[in-house]
Amino acid sequence: MDNINVLIIEDTPAESDALVKVLTANNYNIVGIATNYNEALKLFYQNPIDIAIVDVFLDGRPDGITFAETINIVPNGLKPFVFLTSSKDRQIFERAKLTKPFSFLLKPFNELEILYALEMAVEKFYGQTNVFVSEEQDTVISDDYLFIKKNKALKKVRIEDIVYIEVEDRYCNIITEAEKFVILISLTKILQFLDPDKFCQTHRNYIVNSSKIEEIIVNDNLVVLKGNHKITLSDKYKDFVKKFRILR
Amino acid sequence: MAKIRLFTTSILFFLSFFLFSQERQHVGNLMDIAIKAKIKKFKENTNFDKAQMFFRQGIWDSTLVYSMKEMSNTKNKELTDYCHYFRGISFKEKKLFNESKKEFNEISNNFQFFYKVKIKLGEIALGQNEFENALQYFEEIEKLPNVSNYDLKKSNVLHNIGLCYLHLKKFDKAEEYLFKSTKLQETEKDTLMLIGSYMDIATLYYEQYKDNQAIPYFEKAYHLSKKAKSFELRRTATKNMAVVEENRKNFPLALAYRKEYEKWKDSLNDQNKVWAIADLEKKFAVKQKQKEVNILEAENKVKAAERNGLLFSSVLLLILFGTGVYFYRQKIKNNKIILAQKNELDELNATKDKLFSIVSHDLRSSVNALKISNTKLIENLETKNFDELDVLLHNNSTIANGAYNLLDNLLNWALLQTKQTYFFQESLHLATIVQHVEYNYKPLMLNKNINYENRVSKTDYVFADLDSLKIIIRNLLDNAIKFSKENGTISIYTRTSSDDFCYLVIEDTGLGMSASTQEELLKETVLLSKKKNDDAIGTGLGMQLCKSLIHKNGGKLEIESEENVGTKIIIVLQKFKDHG
Numbered sequence: 001m002d003n004i005n006v007l008i009i010e011d012t013p014a015e016s017d018a019l020v021k022v023l024t025a026n027n028y029n030i031v032g033i034a035t036n037y038n039e040a041l042k043l044f045y046q047n048p049i050d051i052a053i054v055d056v057f058l059d060g061r062p063d064g065i066t067f068a069e070t071i072n073i074v075p076n077g078l079k080p081f082v083f084l085t086s087s088k089d090r091q092i093f094e095r096a097k098l099t100k101p102f103s104f105l106l107k108p109f110n111e112l113e114i115l116y117a118l119e120m121a122v123e124k125f126y127g128q129t130n131v132f133v134s135e136e137q138d139t140v141i142s143d144d145y146l147f148i149k150k151n152k153a154l155k156k157v158r159i160e161d162i163v164y165i166e167v168e169d170r171y172c173n174i175i176t177e178a179e180k181f182v183i184l185i186s187l188t189k190i191l192q193f194l195d196p197d198k199f200c201q202t203h204r205n206y207i208v209n210s211s212k213i214e215e216i217i218v219n220d221n222l223v224v225l226k227g228n229h230k231i232t233l234s235d236k237y238k239d240f241v242k243k244f245r246i247l248r
Numbered sequence: 249m250a251k252i253r254l255f256t257t258s259i260l261f262f263l264s265f266f267l268f269s270q271e272r273q274h275v276g277n278l279m280d281i282a283i284k285a286k287i288k289k290f291k292e293n294t295n296f297d298k299a300q301m302f303f304r305q306g307i308w309d310s311t312l313v314y315s316m317k318e319m320s321n322t323k324n325k326e327l328t329d330y331c332h333y334f335r336g337i338s339f340k341e342k343k344l345f346n347e348s349k350k351e352f353n354e355i356s357n358n359f360q361f362f363y364k365v366k367i368k369l370g371e372i373a374l375g376q377n378e379f380e381n382a383l384q385y386f387e388e389i390e391k392l393p394n395v396s397n398y399d400l401k402k403s404n405v406l407h408n409i410g411l412c413y414l415h416l417k418k419f420d421k422a423e424e425y426l427f428k429s430t431k432l433q434e435t436e437k438d439t440l441m442l443i444g445s446y447m448d449i450a451t452l453y454y455e456q457y458k459d460n461q462a463i464p465y466f467e468k469a470y471h472l473s474k475k476a477k478s479f480e481l482r483r484t485a486t487k488n489m490a491v492v493e494e495n496r497k498n499f500p501l502a503l504a505y506r507k508e509y510e511k512w513k514d515s516l517n518d519q520n521k522v523w524a525i526a527d528l529e530k531k532f533a534v535k536q537k538q539k540e541v542n543i544l545e546a547e548n549k550v551k552a553a554e555r556n557g558l559l560f561s562s563v564l565l566l567i568l569f570g571t572g573v574y575f576y577r578q579k580i581k582n583n584k585i586i587l588a589q590k591n592e593l594d595e596l597n598a599t600k601d602k603l604f605s606i607v608s609h610d611l612r613s614s615v616n617a618l619k620i621s622n623t624k625l626i627e628n629l630e631t632k633n634f635d636e637l638d639v640l641l642h643n644n645s646t647i648a649n650g651a652y653n654l655l656d657n658l659l660n661w662a663l664l665q666t667k668q669t670y671f672f673q674e675s676l677h678l679a680t681i682v683q684h685v686e687y688n689y690k691p692l693m694l695n696k697n698i699n700y701e702n703r704v705s706k707t708d709y710v711f712a713d714l715d716s717l718k719i720i721i722r723n724l725l726d727n728a729i730k731f732s733k734e735n736g737t738i739s740i741y742t743r744t745s746s747d748d749f750c751y752l753v754i755e756d757t758g759l760g761m762s763a764s765t766q767e768e769l770l771k772e773t774v775l776l777s778k779k780k781n782d783d784a785i786g787t788g789l790g791m792q793l794c795k796s797l798i799h800k801n802g803g804k805l806e807i808e809s810e811e812n813v814g815t816k817i818i819i820v821l822q823k824f825k826d827h828g
Contacts, residue, residue: 088663088668088669088670088715089668089670090668090669090670092670093670093672094670106715110684110687110688111687112683112684112687113684113687116680116684129675130675130677130709133677133679133680133706134677135706135707
């Protein structure tokens with residue numbers, strides 16, 4: 001489970017300091033603080049970034065929005081943004097809204113609000129709203145990561161690293177090669193967002209990362225995975241074997 | 249020369265005479281009876297009835313009119329034949345011989361009185377000097393067997409034949425026929441015809457220069473004519489005598505005849521003149537009448553025009569009046585609206601001024617408090633009284649917070665009024681938003697030792713604008729803290745919600761308020777009300793702002809309060825429909 005990488009684009013040191021303080025306290029990883037447009041672009045492309053916090057006004061110009069617009073032009077380059085602004089000026093908002101999806105935070109804000117804004121940005125960006133505030137789910141699934149809410153903050157897990165998922169009631173045990181943890185999500189939801197080419201269900205309660213399979217013992221109804229995890233293969237889901245080219 | 253003249257006059261004379269005889273002829277004869285029979289048979293054809301009536305009375309124009317009407321209405325062959333006959337006679341009487349001929353030719357061969365038609369055609373031909381044709385017609389009639397059965401005078405036919413021969417210079421035949429006719433006329437004692445016949449015979453002989461034979465006939469005609477009433481006849485007879493005597497060189501006698509002729513001519517002229525004058529008088533009278541009629545018509549026209557003009561102008565006036573009244577009323581209405589708006593604006597301006605004074609007063613006192621506090625702070629710092637410093641700094645922080653909140657509300661109020669804010673309603677998790685707001689007030693409540701509870705349902709999603717919802721909750725929570733005593737309780741919770749609305753209650757155990765104050769607060773007014781306990785409370789701007797924002801989010805504000813017991817402020821918010 002990794003920390004979330006955050007890029008801060010903010011020209012006022014006092015504000016950025018406050019942000020850094022709150023975010024680091026909540027186990028977010030600050031990859032950089034940009035104070036102008038060019039710096040922001042540089043940092044954005046040089047570092048792996050999960051979320052960007054962007055002040056709308058840099059040196060009195062709405063460069064924050066210009067930055068978002070610039071990123072927006074490149075397909076797939078966009079990341080979740082949180083816009084910071086001290087005024088609800090309509091014209092600025094109408095412009096910022098063009099970079100969809102769009103979430104914002106009005107200054108002054110407290111700790112809860114900034115954390116909430118980050119969660120909202122992730123939810124909206126991956127089109128899975130009302131996840132983190134609800135009591136049924138705590139994970140948003142993107143193509144590469146699971147974004148999991150742990151306590152007050154977000155964490156991420158690379159989907160590639162998952163070996164298998166064990167479903168237990170409303171919970172899912174995520175087993176990676178290094179660790180094991182529980183997330184709150186239903187089986188149907190998780191199947192809906194996981195790539196079916198990479199993950200297959202072998203049992204009512206098991207979802208397996210097909211790239212981690214080492215051996216399938218059909219007679220014993222067993223799937224052996226990396227790290228010597230042995231998973232039951234039920235008759236109902238045996239068909240998944242057909243997806244693999246079988247050597248004879 | 250003289251002879252030729254005599255000849256022509258005699259012919260002219262004879263023609264007129266001839267026609268006269270025919271007119272008289274058909275009264276009370278066979279045809280009359282036949283016509284009467286037809287009227288009985290065709291009772292419903294009033295036009296025919298009228299036509300025949302006028303025909304018998306010799307009113308030719310009317311006859312023409314009604315016969316034409318009858319012809320256009322009826323398909324009956326018999327009736328059309330009669331009508332053509334009437335028209336033929338009428339035209340002939342009016343000397344329109346060609347028209348007459350046409351009409352006669354229209355009559356079918358089956359017509360009961362077809363022989364009469366022939367006679368008429370013959371007469372017309374004679375009148376138009378087409379003697380050969382005339383002769384043909386007459387001879388056809390003469391050849392008819394048993395002429396007496398027909399309603400005509402054989403003497404006339406014979407006479408006419410003779411006349412034709414005379415004109416064709418076939419004197420033998422002429423002589424024969426004329427004598428025949430004369431004989432018949434002598435037996436019939438038809439004096440007028442006889443005179444004509446004698447004259448024609450005389451003319452016949454005279455043409456042949458058989459003066460000796462001619463003269464006795466002239467004389468006979470002359471003597472007979474003296475008994476006749478017709479001036480014209482007498483005149484012609486006398487003239488003939490005059491010409492004869494002139495030719496015999498018997499001038500004195502000729503002169504006598506001439507004089508007599510002139511006399512007859514004069515008397516004829518006189519008669520004609522009388523007729524002409526009568527005619528003129530009639531025409532004049534008609535003209536006069538026509539003039540009167542014209543004048544009356546003109547008067548009528550003028551009257552009509554006057555009436556129309558009056559009507560038109562009155563209608564125009566009415567419309568003008570109507571529009572005038574309409575615009576006047578419109579103007580009054582506009583004035584009323586303008587007056588109402590002016591009053592409203594005045595009120596609003598007064599409110600704004602009041603708001604200014606209150607806000608600036610509050611800010612001034614806040615800043616003044618800070619100033620005093622800061623002075624104390626410096627004093628205490630100098631005396632190194634650190635316990636007091638802590639108290640003073642907290643005090644300062646509170647004052648700054650209050651001032652900040654006031655300014656924040658002021659800004660939001662201004663933005664709301666000018667509609668400059670970005671307003672976007674979305675699904676919001678109510679519990680989370682309440683947590684965000686309460687986070688800032690926790691230290692304050694802790695300071696005042698207030699027992700705080702948050703029992704907001706975690707399943708409620710509302711449809712609202714995030715920042716306006718935050719402003720609302722912040723203000724209401726701020727109020728709740730402000731009006732709470734030490735060790736009071738504040739709780740925020742949701743009531744069981746309906747399908748469409750979510751009820752967020754902010755309850756405190758503070759001062760509470762009277763019913764009148766509640767009413768004042770909830771009133772749909774832009775006026776700000778200053779509350780009783782001035783020292784503790786600000787402008788009322790916050791409450792007003794809350795009301796406006798709740799309204800804008802499609803919600804409602806309710807108050808349940810009891811003085812010295814506590815207040816429940818209930819915010820009714822729209823639910824987000826996609827999430828239960």
